[in-house]
Amino acid sequence: MAAISSSLQCLSSCDSHYPHHHHQRAQSESRWRLSSRDLVSSMMWKVSPFPGVDLKPSRRHLMCAAVKGGAAEGAFKKTVELDRMIDALKDANPRELEKLVVENILAFDEVFWIRLAARSDTCKSDDDKKDYEELAATVMTIVDCVVNKTREKIESSTDVLKGILRPVVEGVEEITWPPRDPDAINQMEKEIIQREKEGQLDEGFLSEVSAQLRQAKEDKDKPGLAAMLQKVLQLYAATILSKRSYAKKGNEVVKAEHLLETLIKAPEEQWNKLFLEGLTLGKGDVTPDELSAVIKKRIERTLIRTEGGSYQQRILIEYLKGIESRANEIIKLLKG
Known part of the structure; x- marks a missing residue:
């Protein structure tokens, strides 16, 4: 929802009176308008080279027919979905329209515009055609605004990365x-x-x-x-x-948690040394099972506290699993 709000803020800076964008609408119309006659050739039936001959279908022919039938069914379902989307866009007020476009931004592909053009081509009145033309121009304006906002965000992120890398590359x-x-x-x-x-x-x-x-x-x-x-x-x-610490329970130090938090803060090059100093297989007081348990617990906590599928979740989990993997390697070596 945060992404939607951000995009809608971008849209508020665009002219809300989309139908008055005559020049942009003219450009947009040329990008999406198609005639149904342009699509006829792709739907022409091919004539059999053996007219009058009744060929019995082989298993291969039946399989091909099944595949074609499945493809046709899939195409029909896609068309139904597109029509529902177009109807929803037509019926929406300006604010609802913006929200619909932002939430379904990936749906506005070539197939969508072809279907919209086909719908326009079947209109019986000029007024209905004009409605479709204005809808196309409006949707394109919103899509362009979202794309530009995303591009600005990427450029901003690139600048942040450059700033972080400056001490190394300057x-x-x-x-x-x-x-x-x-x-x-x-x-x-x-x-x-x-x-x-x-x-x-x-x-x-x-x-x-x-x-x-x-x-x-x-x-x-x-x-x-x-x-x-x-x-x-x-x-x-x-x-x-490192923002959260679980190494203390009251006045007591949980040694396994303390070792894990030391590993989290330390450079990767120091992990082997810390394992040797912290595990009972080396010089320390933490058993392999205790360390394994706190790593798994920290992974569970991270999964709960971060958004599922986010880059943040993925990066944090990979880091913890990297520590877990190195711990398993060291434990295996120390066991001999």
């Missing part, structure tokens, strides 16, 4: 990891903590970092960049997970 001709300046990562961490306090590390930012990371991994010739972006997500996860 004055460097080639990206290397780890950075030559050992204090650069500390500066990155300070940037992340400060920007998180200011509310800049939202879903848009996390989406941008995740997209950049996927691209860097796919390119395979930028391992330094991939490692750097991975570090950004790790520092973010550590910052968020």
